[in-house]
Amino acid sequence: MNKFKYSIGYFSISSAMLLTSQQGLAAGFQLNAQSATGLGRAFAGDAIIADNASVISRNAAAMTLFDSAEISFGGTYIDSSVDVPDATYTPLVGDTVETSAEDVGGSTVIPNFYYVQPLEGTNWTVGASAYSNFGTDVSFDDDFMADEFGGDTSLMSVNLGLSAAYRVNDQLSLGAGLDVIHGSGEIYRKGLLDVEADGEALGFNVGMAYEFDANNRIGLSYRFSPDLEADGDVTMGGESADSISIPLPDMIEFSGYHRLHEQFAMHYSLQYVKWSEFDSLTSDDLSTDIKEYKWQDAGHVSLGGTYYMNPEWELRAGYMYDMAPTDEMSSLSIPDSDRHWLSAGVSYKPTEHSTFDLGMSYIIGEEGEIDESLSVIPGTSSNIKATTDVSATTVGLQYSYKF
Template identity: 55%
Template sequence: MKKFTVSCLAIAGLSSYQVHSAGFQLNSQSVAGLGRAFAGDAIIADNAAVIAKNAAAMSLLDRPTLSIGAIAIDSKVELTDILYTPPSSSTQSLGDTTIDNLTVVPNFHYVHPVEHSRWTLGTTLHSNFGTDVEFDRDFAAPEFGGTTKLSSVNFGLSAAYEATDALSLGLGIDIIYGKGEISRPNLLNIDADGTAVGFNTGIAYIINDNHRLGLSYRYAPSLDASGTVDPLNGLATDLSVPLPDILEFSGYHRLHNRFALHYSLQYITWSEFDALTSPSFDDPIKDYQWQDAGHLSLGMTYDLQERTELRAGYMYDLSPVDQINSLSIPDSDRHWFTLGATHNFSQALSVDVALGYIVGEETKIDESMTIVRTSNIAALTNNSAWLAGLQLNYRF
């Protein structure tokens, strides 16, 4: 079983009102990618951010390129029709609850073609996971509420080799640092951090000047926590949570000198995320039993004029939640609608802007928890988010 640090548990673990992507994945590596709902991200290579999706596609950049940007995520989860049955008491109706959160996720990418060779090198610094959620202290069902905070940083080094004029191969190493905090009053307290090493590989295939395909695979690392893990006073220092691998296929097709279509199909092995465990305890701390999922995204780009490109996209993001659902992860299938643009101020300098709206399908939660006696909560959840990004690209 693969393991993931409790520092990144906050993204994966006991609660995450992060509504940016289904499950607890972040899509925030590229502002240009956001504008097209990340369609074609593993092959388009319109800036250095492609290193975060497919190292092989770095070969498409013929000049050293720097991309620096950030995406702001304004998310909302609405809980309605809440019925709470506390231990040793009758069922009561709770008032509607709304949880808002504003997060800014930065990114940094640099790609450098090696002169007089078929090699391209690159480095990236971005976040794949993250959330910051806090229920009100007076939330009437504290064992289902509490606080979840996470920050994670992915530092990557990659290389691409142009095997032929049509085929490039890529390989990269990922070093992940995460820090997280989870608390449930009188039930759970987690505060820990950790690092781990994973890898990614990819292929870029150029059919001709107007058509190209990309395939990438990202292996989920194994991380071990260090810190405080205290589920109901059963103190431990380690906790494990499985994390999935990611497989992505992308295509780009220029159908007119000003117009192109692109797409991505991403498959995520969420079935590996079965339970949160600790070597200190015989039983899982929390069962999830998720199913494999992923997303399908479609996008288009249009060259409005010589220096300005417009883009738009749609993504259907499939939730991995199966038979077991939880108020702490009110996940649902999501629909993304995005717009974006790039303006080239010169041959060297360009700026990307993007705006996106995510809406999740309404989901019914019915969750029980047994501590000394059983408590239960049921509710309808609706989640949504606005995303806005700005990114600067410089070609040396």
């Protein structure tokens, strides 16, 4: 069975770091799975807290908050569920019929790796990272009647980055990084579309961190995601091509951290994702677009708290409201809706240098509405109208070591 996968990231650490990302973790096909600590607070404050090296994935400037080298690595397990309980399908020829699908999501593990190294005797800090920002995997059974709308859509995502940060003064730090982007994936619609492609691209990120004092700081970051040109085999409507263009959204994030008491801190994040850039999948060799989306810009807001129980134990929790980018067009291949994150986590420090982290989130998607049409023969079209239910359970584990 052929599908279309495209990924936007690249792990060259080992083949074991390759991953398959599941729909249901964040709105659109964004992933929030960069760390177990972030997962445990719904990623509230993640662009400035800097409690481990995973902060590179959100804001390179915050690396100056480290006074020694640190390594962090781990993984996030995602068990997602996408149900289409009520759907009506009108084929090109024939009467409207009822159809449904259950559990078209899946489960997977998404790994991550980070390293931060302050350069002794300078104001510079450098870092390396490997993680994922985007991905989805939605597969309908072969007997799903509306197979021109269902089929298989699989997107993989991994990011390999190098970053540097400079402390300007006691309050202000600036940072930047380069991202190596590799994409590979598949789309399959029976008798209509068959794509298998991969490719590479370069992105970048910039950020700033500002420390009001030891207990209060804010961070701001911008991440540029390029159009990914993937090479492969594309067949659609009797035409063929050897490449596909995939526009990826830029992201802006603002975070704050405020330690209000010796044992308690609050933190928050606002993230803006320019999903309007993801307007369609195209190929220069085809007469029409492969798939049109016309999404709108969206993002999330999250609020969390950390309780510093004692030198060995930390507890955290958070809530995120994650807004869907779907606007005038919705698609069964990437079912989407606004989502609510309920998160909790814990850190255990058995020694001065070692930390183990556990984070968990339960993600509840609001009921989504699908009304999608497809014209294969001029003057005629098929249509599906449906509601979708999306939910996910995620668990993250992480280990950090300070040298």
